[in-house]
Amino acid sequence: MNETQKFDVIIIGGSYAGLSAALSLGRLSKTVMVIDSGNPCNQTVLKSYNFLTQNGNSPKQILEMAKEQVLAYPTVSFKNDKVIDLKGTDGNFEVRTKDGYTFSAKKILFATGVRDVLPKISGYSECWGISVVHCPYCHGFEFSGKVAAIYADDEAARQLVNLLLPMHAHLTLISKNSDENFDFGSNVTIIAQAISNIHHLNGWLNSITLENGDVLDIEVLYTDPSFEQHSHLPGSIGCRMTDKNLIYISSDLETSITGIYACGDCTSLMRSIATAVASGNLAGAIINKALSKAYLMEMLSDNKPAV
Template identity: 75%
Template sequence: MREPQFDTIIIGGSYAGLSAALSLGRLSKQVMIIDAGNPCNQTAPKSYNFLTQNGNIPKKILEVARQQVLAYTGVNFRNDQVIKLQGTDGDFEVFTKAGHSFSAKKVLFATGVRDILPRISGYSNCWGISIVHCPYCHGYEFSGKTAAIYAVGESARQLVNLLSPMHPNLTLIGRNGDQDFEFGDKVKMINQEISSIHHLNGQLSAVTFDNGNRLDIEVLYTDPNFEQHSDLPEAIGLKMTDKNLIYIGSNQQTSIAGIYACGDCTSLMRSIASAVASGNLAGAIINKALSEAYMTEVAGDKTSCLDK
């Protein structure tokens, strides 16, 4: 059997993937990161709730992270997209859109997710700027502003509970009138569909409803649907959760031996801090698996020599 080119191929080179590569690189492993260059938070002007980087620009955080990780001689980076993966634990091969192929002992998915935004005029212009999904990442900066929530069910309930202390004038906008909770006087309820978003360079000023009414607001919190950024996990038969996330065990291992996953593609807790932590853990676990396999191989070689 041929020797794989790399110890690990990391599919996805944003915060989780780079964090995993850092753990692997520091243990002198040979790593190839393959990244398509579409991080989910690319529209956000600033990132918060991440120690030492609070308020920094996501793109700059990523640039510094990549520079630091690639300083390790064993870590390689390629701008490309993996379109096919085959093989078994210890001998995987990936094929890219640009026509390249690489082999590795282990594979790590750090491919993230893609938000599915509603087709509302002006919505995508404000996404990540004044239409946001994470109160922990952006809520404090909008504290005291006129705010609305565009969500239903349990998501609506959780957002109301989190945001009410920061927004005395809070409105809950129902989709098709579908709201299962009563919030009393602390929240104004509107059961209308949003037809358009009014903004200036992404800064929200108002929303207009199907009935023509207008609501002046400065921030809209929402809980959009999402999909896996890569269709490869499902294509190779990885087990998925009921939330359409890659299923992993406590050791970041997927349902296929030798294939691991970390970051947003595995978790509803989507933040840079969480992605970095998840990647760091995945890198350490893969390191452990590689080291144990190496020692087993060495022990086997010694036994073979003694038997001769």
């Protein structure tokens, strides 16, 4: 068993949000351990869009470049591992990893992301992030003018139709609560059915089969799967969650537990690399400020004359 290494900050999750926070902290010479289990939510995507300077690069390329730049700072360390336990209080936390390591730190940052819960439809997961997609900002432009369908209900269906209609002459909305709620005019065909099969070649959609046996030829399917927290750790140690199943954070990105912060997708419905990087950047600065304040107070109390 290793001797416990001590850091200013342990960042749990080393993807876009976590690495961005590590960059801010590393540039201020804070000692940081980033621990990452290597499963970012966009890992099936071939080309990622809508992040300035990296438009069209693969998620892997973006992460590799990010890691290389962040790890150039000598106080930042990175470990491929999974955090399975966290205990302690502000100023003295300890984490334990799946591979049996323990590390301690003054502050903790969760950048653990979320996990999409894909419906059990044959072909769905193989096409996920390629031609079955959830975000028009990320993948809409590349499919403009193509034969598109939306598979969603309620407000998500309404939002996807509104965003996509200007880019498609016609849309098919497949929705179980279609009849009562929706009227989008003649450019949107509404079908009250479920999808039973997705037919594709290497993730690129050809057609879908509905539960009634009808087959629709389509090239892209927009959907709105539910999600869960990627890590159960924040919930299990008592971090407050919001009614949307996100980690609750204050305006200072601190969770309901003092000294534990969170950033990126695990805290926000606005899921994009740019947003994750921005919140990681902010988290790094806020944590650095808290550490600097504690350092100053320690110094002042050390310098007080004895009475």
